Amino acid sequence: MARMKFLCDAERCIECNGCVTACKNENEVPWGVNRRRVVTINDGVVGAEKSISVACMHCSDAPCMAVCPVDCFYRTDDGVVLHDKDLCIGCGYCFYACPFGAPQFPQAGAFGLRGKMDKCTFCAGGPEPDRSAAEFQKYGRNRLSEGKLPACAEMCSTKALLGGDGDVIADIYRERVLRRGRGSEVWGWGTAYGPGKPGAQPPQQQPSGTRS
Amino acid sequence: MKRGLLLLSALALVLGLGACGERDQVVVYKQGKYQGKPDTQPWNNEPPIAELKGGKWSKGNQASWEESIKQRQLAQHEHKRIYQ
Numbered sequence: 001m002a003r004m005k006f007l008c009d010a011e012r013c014i015e016c017n018g019c020v021t022a023c024k025n026e027n028e029v030p031w032g033v034n035r036r037r038v039v040t041i042n043d044g045v046v047g048a049e050k051s052i053s054v055a056c057m058h059c060s061d062a063p064c065m066a067v068c069p070v071d072c073f074y075r076t077d078d079g080v081v082l083h084d085k086d087l088c089i090g091c092g093y094c095f096y097a098c099p100f101g102a103p104q105f106p107q108a109g110a111f112g113l114r115g116k117m118d119k120c121t122f123c124a125g126g127p128e129p130d131r132s133a134a135e136f137q138k139y140g141r142n143r144l145s146e147g148k149l150p151a152c153a154e155m156c157s158t159k160a161l162l163g164g165d166g167d168v169i170a171d172i173y174r175e176r177v178l179r180r181g182r183g184s185e186v187w188g189w190g191t192a193y194g195p196g197k198p199g200a201q202p203p204q205q206q207p208s209g210t211r212s
Numbered sequence: 213m214k215r216g217l218l219l220l221s222a223l224a225l226v227l228g229l230g231a232c233g234e235r236d237q238v239v240v241y242k243q244g245k246y247q248g249k250p251d252t253q254p255w256n257n258e259p260p261i262a263e264l265k266g267g268k269w270s271k272g273n274q275a276s277w278e279e280s281i282k283q284r285q286l287a288q289h290e291h292k293r294i295y296q
Binding site: 001002065066068070071072073074076077078082083084086087124125126127128129130131142144145146147148149153154159162163164165168169172175176179 | 241243244245246247248249250251252253254256257259260264266267268269274277278280281282284285286288289290291
């Protein structure tokens with residue numbers, strides 16, 4: 001059984017914010033709410049700048065779920081932490097409990113009223129009929145029900161952000177770390193365009209594409 | 213006098229040992245139970261039309277959905293997509 005997780009490679013993230021944009025576009029997230037954001041440390045320091053894309057990490061023992069006074073959180077069989085917005089009272093406890101600052105609260109009204117909590121759903125929608133208008137309006141698009149992965153991970157240009165079953169993406173990351181060398185290999189040029197050896201040929205047969 | 217001292221020390225011993233029997237005062241948290249609406253599993257949907265380039269599985273078959281999504285995950289592995 002899959003345990004869906006995100007993994008962000010800080011060596012590769014170039015702070016393009018493509019994941020943030022992809023998420024906002026795919027789920028039509030309201031103004032002022034960022035389900036995903038890119039955090040940068042040592043900004044502008046040559047060689048020391050690192051960026052990482054952060055959203056809900058879909059914890060196996062989720063603190064938000066533990067502190068919710070109305071128990072509106074649930075975990076799917078794939079390990080995705082979701083919540084029922086019809087039950088949420090917008091108290092904000094989950095925001096204080098979350099170590100990643102994932103829960104977001106839309107600021108509606110002149111006095112900054114705290115709306116129902118909104119967070120990354122791993123593009124898995126919520127407790128409404130799958131692919132329905134109600135689900136899209138409340139939780140965004142349900143890509144898992146279409147056999148797709150979260151838009152942020154699939155749109156990542158440098159493949160810094162990986163999404164999927166923890167075992168699978170950990171294997172991908174492990175192999176990447178073992179194989180990447182130094183310089184441009186770390187940045188991904190060599191892995192993206194090939195080693196550029198004389199006589200290197202593209203593969204005869206492209207793998208059957210499932211990407212969109 | 214000696215008997216009184218013995219009694220006093222025995223009493224002190226009993227009270228002292230009694231203090232060791234302090235109960236654990238840590239609060240035991242109970243995990244809440246989800247109170248909201250039930251959700252549909254992703255594999256209980258029909259696969260999307262081919263134009264949407266989604267996965268392919270048979271409705272209700274969890275294993276086939278998981279295999280489909282795994283293939284999708286492996287597409288993130290650039291070392292397996294590029295020529296060497």
